[in-house]
Amino acid sequence: MARNKPRLAVWKFASCDGCQLSLLDCEDELLAVADALEIAHFPEATRTAVRGRYDLSLVEGSITTPHDAERILEVRRRSQHLVTIGACATAGGIQALRNFADVNEYAAIVYARPDYIRTLATSTAIADHVRVDFELRGCPINKHQLVEVISAFLAGRRPVVPPHSVCIECKLKGYVCVMVARGTPCLGPVTHAGCGALCPSYDRGCYGCYGPNETPNTRSLSHWLAKLGVDERTLQRLYRTFNASAGPFREEGGRHGA
Amino acid sequence: MARKTIKVDYLARVEGEGAFKVVVRSGAVESAELNIFEPPRFFEGFLRGRAFTEAPDITARICGICPVAYQMSAVHAMENALGVAVTGSLRDLRRLIYCGEWIESHTLHIYMLHAPDFLGYAGAVDMAHDHGDIVRRGLALKKAGNELLALLGGREIHPINVRVGGFYRTPRRREMAPLAERLKWARDAAIDTARWVAGFDFPERERDYTFVALRHPHEYPFNEGHIVSNHGLDVTAAEYDEHFEESQVERSTALHSRLKGGGSYLVGPLARYSLNFERLSPLTKEVAREAGLGPACTNPYRSIVVRAIEVLYACEEALRIIERYEEPDAPAVPIEPQAAIGFAATEAPRGLLYHRYRLEPEGTIAEARIVPPTSQNQASIEEDLASFVGGFLDLPDDALRHRCEQTVRNYDPCISCSTHFLRLEIDRG
Incomplete structure (x- = not known):
C-alpha cells in the first residue's frame, strides 16, 4: 500500500x-x-x-x-x-x-x-x-x-558519488588532456567529478559547473592558466560563474580580476 | 453569491512558481490575474561585464527546460552583432539540436503536464496506473529528443557544446546513424500521439488572437525569419523594440509584453502553426488535418494537438537533416569582437525568444536584454481566463479551479524564464 x-x-x-x-x-x-x-x-x-x-x-x-x-x-x-x-x-x-x-x-x-x-x-x-x-x-x-x-x-546507505576531480574522470576515460595537448584553459583539476569529463570529450575545457572538488589546488591552477595567457579578469570570471560562492572558487576569484 | 474568488496559490505542472486569481461578480468575471512569485535572478544584470562568448552558457541557466532556445538566441544575436553568418552543416546542426529540444519539451508538456488535465489525473505517474503503455510511449518519445540533445549538446540540460560561431565538436556521420533509427520510431510515435490527443474532449472556446511568430521563406521556423503577425506585422529582430514594449506590474516578478498600440498577443505553438502551416511537410499537414486542425488554430485548449504536430515535424526534420549531413571542415567559424549591437529572435518551444546585446570593442557585454515567451504570453493568459471562465461558472468549485489551471497550462508557461513571471485565486465573492 x-x-x-x-x-x-x-x-x-x-x-x-x-x-x-x-x-x-x-x-x-x-x-x-x-x-x-x-x-x-x-x-x-x-x-x-x-x-x-x-x-x-x-x-x-x-x-x-x-x-x-x-x-x-x-x-x-x-x-x-x-x-x-x-x-x-x-x-x-x-x-x-x-x-x-x-x-x-x-x-x-x-x-x-x-x-x-x-x-x-x-x-x-x-x-x-x-x-x-x-x-x-x-x-x-x-x-x-x-x-x-x-x-x-x-x-539506507551512503550514496556512491566520487569526490575527486574532473581531471581524474578524464584520465579514467583515457581522454587526451585539452590543457596539456592543446593549451585550452580547463578547470578540470579543481572541479568536482560527476559529469563524466563531458567538456574535454567535446574538445572544450571544463568550466567548473560541478563546483570545487575536495581540497582543490586553485592557486596552482591559476598559475598554469596565467602561463597559457589567461588574463586576470578572465581568470576571475572562470571561477565566478555557476559556483561563484562555493568557498575555494570564491576565494580564488577574489585573488584575481585586477 | 454576488462575489466569488477562484484561487490557486501554487500552480502545479508548470515550470516555475506562479499562481492565479479570478474574481467573479454577479456571474461575470471581474478580473483575472496571473501572479508570478518566482524569485528574480537578474540575468540581465550580471551579464554585464561578461565576455560575449559566455552568453550561451550563462543564458542557458535561465531555463532548464529550454536551454537550447537561450543558447540559440544568444549565439545568433552575437553573430548578428559581429557580422558573422553560420551556414551549411553548422546551420543544419543548430536546427537539429533545436528539433531535439522541441521533441523533449513538447512531449514533456503533452504527456506529463497537459494530458492529465484532459483525462482527469493529478499527474503522469497516476495516469500510468491506467494508461501505462501510453505514458511509456511518451517517455520513450521524450527520450528520443533528449538523445539528440545529448549527442549534439553533450547533455540534455544545459548543453556544453554550443558556442558563438558554431560548436566545440561536431558529430561524425556514424554517430548520427543510431539516432536516425530511433527517430524513425519517434516519427511513428508522434503520429500516434497526434491521434491520441485529437480524441480528447476540448472546450469549444476560441479567441481572435494576434499571433506573433517567426516566418522564414522556405522553412518552418526555428532560428531564422522575420517576426510576423496575422495582422500585418513583418519586421526583423533588430526592429523588435520599435514594435513591442514591456511593462511591470506590482503582483509579478515577470514583465508583461504588449504590442505598441496593439495590446496583447500570443506566441508559441498556436501562433507558429497558424502563421506557418504552409511550411509544414506533406505528412505533417495530413496528420494535422486528420487530427481535426485547419490551417490555423484559435482554440487554445487544442494547443496540445498542435504540439503533437510540431513534435512530428521536428522528428521528420531531424531525419532529413541527419540524412543529408556532411561533416563540416571546422566546428566553428572564427569570430573577432568589435563594438556592436546584435539582435536575434528564435522559436523556443513556448514561443518567440528575443535577445539583444550591446558589446564593447573587446567583446565585453555592456548591455543585455532578454524577452522570454511567457512574458509575452502573460497578458494573453489573463485574457483567456477573463473571457473563458464566465462560460464555466456552472461547474462546481473544484472543477472550475481545475478548468482555470488547464487554461493556464494551455500555454505551457515557463515561469523561471519569465522572471524577470505566476499565482490562481478564483474569487467568486
Whole structure:
C-alpha cells in the first residue's frame, strides 16, 4: 500500500528547474522510482500535494528572498532526510553573482520599478540555512547520480558519488588532456567529478559547473592558466560563474580580476 | 453569491512558481490575474561585464527546460552583432539540436503536464496506473529528443557544446546513424500521439488572437525569419523594440509584453502553426488535418494537438537533416569582437525568444536584454481566463479551479524564464 512507501518531496527555490527536471528526464527509471516511493509533493509533475512529513526531500534552488529563508526552515522541519540537488542549492548558483555586486543596481537594470521587487542582497546555499544530509553537485546534476542518491536512500546507505576531480574522470576515460595537448584553459583539476569529463570529450575545457572538488589546488591552477595567457579578469570570471560562492572558487576569484 | 474568488496559490505542472486569481461578480468575471512569485535572478544584470562568448552558457541557466532556445538566441544575436553568418552543416546542426529540444519539451508538456488535465489525473505517474503503455510511449518519445540533445549538446540540460560561431565538436556521420533509427520510431510515435490527443474532449472556446511568430521563406521556423503577425506585422529582430514594449506590474516578478498600440498577443505553438502551416511537410499537414486542425488554430485548449504536430515535424526534420549531413571542415567559424549591437529572435518551444546585446570593442557585454515567451504570453493568459471562465461558472468549485489551471497550462508557461513571471485565486465573492 502507498502508505508504507517512503514519501518523496521535491522543493524549488531560486533556480531554473533543470535539476528537478532531471528526475523527469530519467525516462527509463521514472516509473520504477514512482513505484518505490510515494511522490507526495512535486508540483512540477503533479497536482497531488500530500501535507505532513516527508522521508526524503530533494531541494533545488538557492535562498534569495526573505520568504524563502523562512520556507526552507519549514521544509527542514518536515523532512527526515534533506538532499540538495544542483549548484544553486549547494553553492548559491549563478544568481550568487549578486554577492559580488550591488543587488539594487541589478534590480534597477532589469525592472523599471525595483521597489516592487523583494529580494535579499545575497544568494546563499541551503546549507547556510539548515542542516543538509547530502549535497549533490552540478549545473545541472547528473541524472544517474540522482538515481544513485535515491537508491542509496531507499537502501539506507551512503550514496556512491566520487569526490575527486574532473581531471581524474578524464584520465579514467583515457581522454587526451585539452590543457596539456592543446593549451585550452580547463578547470578540470579543481572541479568536482560527476559529469563524466563531458567538456574535454567535446574538445572544450571544463568550466567548473560541478563546483570545487575536495581540497582543490586553485592557486596552482591559476598559475598554469596565467602561463597559457589567461588574463586576470578572465581568470576571475572562470571561477565566478555557476559556483561563484562555493568557498575555494570564491576565494580564488577574489585573488584575481585586477 | 454576488462575489466569488477562484484561487490557486501554487500552480502545479508548470515550470516555475506562479499562481492565479479570478474574481467573479454577479456571474461575470471581474478580473483575472496571473501572479508570478518566482524569485528574480537578474540575468540581465550580471551579464554585464561578461565576455560575449559566455552568453550561451550563462543564458542557458535561465531555463532548464529550454536551454537550447537561450543558447540559440544568444549565439545568433552575437553573430548578428559581429557580422558573422553560420551556414551549411553548422546551420543544419543548430536546427537539429533545436528539433531535439522541441521533441523533449513538447512531449514533456503533452504527456506529463497537459494530458492529465484532459483525462482527469493529478499527474503522469497516476495516469500510468491506467494508461501505462501510453505514458511509456511518451517517455520513450521524450527520450528520443533528449538523445539528440545529448549527442549534439553533450547533455540534455544545459548543453556544453554550443558556442558563438558554431560548436566545440561536431558529430561524425556514424554517430548520427543510431539516432536516425530511433527517430524513425519517434516519427511513428508522434503520429500516434497526434491521434491520441485529437480524441480528447476540448472546450469549444476560441479567441481572435494576434499571433506573433517567426516566418522564414522556405522553412518552418526555428532560428531564422522575420517576426510576423496575422495582422500585418513583418519586421526583423533588430526592429523588435520599435514594435513591442514591456511593462511591470506590482503582483509579478515577470514583465508583461504588449504590442505598441496593439495590446496583447500570443506566441508559441498556436501562433507558429497558424502563421506557418504552409511550411509544414506533406505528412505533417495530413496528420494535422486528420487530427481535426485547419490551417490555423484559435482554440487554445487544442494547443496540445498542435504540439503533437510540431513534435512530428521536428522528428521528420531531424531525419532529413541527419540524412543529408556532411561533416563540416571546422566546428566553428572564427569570430573577432568589435563594438556592436546584435539582435536575434528564435522559436523556443513556448514561443518567440528575443535577445539583444550591446558589446564593447573587446567583446565585453555592456548591455543585455532578454524577452522570454511567457512574458509575452502573460497578458494573453489573463485574457483567456477573463473571457473563458464566465462560460464555466456552472461547474462546481473544484472543477472550475481545475478548468482555470488547464487554461493556464494551455500555454505551457515557463515561469523561471519569465522572471524577470505566476499565482490562481478564483474569487467568486
